[in-house]
Amino acid sequence: MTKSKFDAIVIGAGMSGNAAAYSMASRGLKVLQLERGEHPGSKNVQGAILYANMLGAIIPNFRDDAPLERHLVEQRFWLMDDSSHTGVHYRSDDFNELKPNRYTIIRAQFDKWFSSKVREAGGTVLCETTATKLARDQSGRVIGVYTDREGGVILADVVVLAEGVNGLLGTRAGLRDMPKPEHVALAVKEMHFLPEEVIAERFGLTDGEGCVIEAGGTISRGMAGLGFLYTNKESISVGIGCLVSGLAANMENPYRLLDAFKQHPSIRPLLAGSEIKEYAAHLIPEGGFKAIPQLFGNGWVVVGDAAQLNNAVHREGSNLAMTSGLMAGEAIFQIKSRGGLMTKRNLSLYKGMLDKSFVMQDLMKHKDLPSLLHTDSHNFFMTYPTLISQAAQNFVRVDGAPKINGEKATAAAFINARSRWGLISDAVRSAVSWR
């Protein structure tokens, strides 16, 4: 490696790292980006829904050549018990707009494309290179990184830690804590391939349209967790995620949960006949606002999943990652262009930008939800889904008994399971944390 010093080193070429590297390189800064994968994306796992506005803020004409699968026209939310689902489906032709709002993507392909933009903008991207340690001077200021390649320290004015949820550098250097088991979900996911026409027919889609399903209920066996099924062009991403603390306490096996989800009578027909081509696993930060660590210091900033900037309630992460990366890049550029040093004080500009954006405001809004779901998971993921299914069945089934019997049975089932007070308290607490 050259002895020259960089304006910035970015650790990681995922969503946040690419956004940061691109925003700095395209403004003329001298950027080095390190990625441990064979190519950008080869270590990354996502559902995956891409939010167009946030990418558009970085690369406005991305639709010209980004690898996009389908634009979403339909979203289904399913509450499941073992044999049924109760669903809310939202579908609108408004989403067939000139510049669609959401797309499905495949991360291994998308990250490669995003990284090619960093290179085009003049950034140096080094793959198959794991950063092993931060270099610091006597005062503790971060001055560069060591890697597993030959050669010593690589120096830079600032290091952008875009190393993802399982980032080692920042945690080992004591800049932030390791994620706690109750603040991360383990998601397992498979890629099921089917011909494009078959997917279109099964989900009622034409042209490039896509549909996604988010599913909660007894499929996570009383643990806080969610299943998902997303349509790509010629494949379906199917997966399930549960908090690591829940899995450990219940000694549950994630791939058996996934297999059971796939075998659910509501899911199985959607996947029938598909060819599985990959099985992946990844953590998702779910601690929310209260788990966000210190975001900047002397010579460093942290962005994306590494900083727990992930909105588990709305299943958004990549957009928070991209936006935080972009803002870190902009802040660094602004400091640099007025001749400032990368001190903690100056870098607080990044946090200031983030606070004003949707990133912090959305996370703040739901700050109490993660702990509610964690402490009350059995009710939210076992009791209520079962009750709601029974209620729906009581309503729908026609069996010659007076309707009042069914309604009474429904009310009694809810009260038996949770008591009146329990129901009221759950309702109030959910409403408050949602507000």
Add this chain to the structure above:
Amino acid sequence: MKATIIERIEDKLYQNRYLVDTGRPHIAVRPHLSPSPNLLALTQICPAKCYELNEIGQVAIVSDGCLECGTCRVLCEASGDIEWNYPRGGFGVLFKFG
């Protein structure tokens, strides 16, 4: 009908691409007499079934099929039950889709 076809984890991992760094495992289990509850949990919750209980009731790891998710690190690194690193650059799991 509630037929459940349990797929074997080996069959799942077989779909994946790996570049194994032979002779340089990236995760190690600290020698122990009997496993802590968290270490024991890994025999169930590791998504690649890398952890197994051996004949004498200790937890052992074969990290070749590791998906690098970090679950075991989050549960067991702080207590020193395991030592966790990323594989060297370029090695390990290579997702085709992710």
